[in-house]
Amino acid sequence: MTACILLIGIGILTIALSVPMYLGKVKRNGFYGFRTPLTLSSDEVWYPSNRYAAITVVIWSVIAIGLGGISLFFRPLSSDYEIFLLLFPVTILVPGLISVRWTKKRF
Numbered sequence: 001m002t003a004c005i006l007l008i009g010i011g012i013l014t015i016a017l018s019v020p021m022y023l024g025k026v027k028r029n030g031f032y033g034f035r036t037p038l039t040l041s042s043d044e045v046w047y048p049s050n051r052y053a054a055i056t057v058v059i060w061s062v063i064a065i066g067l068g069g070i071s072l073f074f075r076p077l078s079s080d081y082e083i084f085l086l087l088f089p090v091t092i093l094v095p096g097l098i099s100v101r102w103t104k105k106r107f
Helices: 002-023 043-073 080-106
Strands: none
C-alpha cells in the first residue's frame, strides 16, 4: 500500500513539475527541464521540446496515478514494491524516449 501511495504522490509531483515546462517558464539550463545536447543548443529547440516533454510526462503521470489507485484495491503482484519498481521507471523512461524521438524528428 505504501508503494501505491508513493506512486500516486510521485505522479502528482511530476505533473506539478511539468506545468512550468509546458508554460515556457523554464529557461535553458543544465538542471531542470528536458535536457539533451540538442535541446540545450538553442532556445528555438528548448522551449518546444520542453513543452512536448511536459505533455508526455503529464499523460504518463496520469496513467501512473490511475494504476497506483487501482493497485490500492487490487493486488496484481505479491509486493507493493514490485508494483512501484515496475511502474515508476516506465513513467520516466517512456515520456523521455518519446520526447527524444520527437525532438530529433522535428529539429
